[in-house]
Structures are given as structure tokens and as C-alpha cells.
Amino acid sequence: MLEYYNTANSPGLNTNIINKxxxxxxxxxxxxxxxxxxxxxxxxKKTFSKVRLGETDQGRNHCCSRY
Known part of the structure; x- marks a missing residue:
């Protein structure tokens, strides 16, 4: 079950667009x-932590999935 959390006073997502x-x-x-x-x-804690991924040679973080 998903719930709504107001992250105004705690770390949250840096975007409103969720892909997955x-x-x-x-x-x-x-x-x-x-x-x-x-x-x-x-x-x-009802908080979000950003996952740090290894940088590519272009200096951007990339992650992919196979399903």
C-alpha cells in the first residue's frame, strides 16, 4: 500500500516525475x-535517499533495467 507523505520538512525527491x-x-x-x-x-524514517551511481565517461549517471 502506498501512502502520501509531505516531504516539506524532510528530504524528498528532487522531481515530481516518477518513471518506475x-x-x-x-x-x-x-x-x-x-x-x-x-x-x-x-x-x-519516511524519507528518500538518493542512490549514487558510478559516473560514465560523459560525466552522467546511468542506470538501466531489463524486464
């Missing part, structure tokens, strides 16, 4: 955004 939400086997919520990267939602 993935829930892994451990129940973690991974949020893929438009031009703002990948985030992991902490259900206990």
Missing part, C-alpha cells in the same frame, strides 16, 4: 525518476 517504482523482495521501495536519478525510500 520497484519493490524488492525485502520490501524496499526503489523510485526511478525523470532526470533526477534513483531513490530508496526508508519506510521507518
Amino acid at each position: 517504482i520497484f519493490i524488492d523482495k525485502a520490501g524496499n521501495y526503489w523510485i526511478g525518476t525523470e532526470n533526477s536519478g534513483l531513490y530508496l525510500f526508508d519506510k521507518t
Whole structure:
């Protein structure tokens, strides 16, 4: 079940555009955004953490999925 969280007073997403939400086997919520990267939602603290990915030779972070 998804809930609405007001992140005005806590770290949130840097964008309003979400491309994908993935829930892994451990129940973690991974949020893929438009031009703002990948985030992991902490259900206990109700905060988002930006996931840092390795940079490519163009200096941009990239992540892809196969499904």
C-alpha cells in the first residue's frame, strides 16, 4: 500500500516525475525518476535517499533495467 507523505520538512525527491517504482523482495521501495536519478525510500524514517551511481565517461549517471 502506498501512502502520501509531505516531504516539506524532510528530504524528498528532487522531481515530481516518477518513471518506475520497484519493490524488492525485502520490501524496499526503489523510485526511478525523470532526470533526477534513483531513490530508496526508508519506510521507518519516511524519507528518500538518493542512490549514487558510478559516473560514465560523459560525466552522467546511468542506470538501466531489463524486464
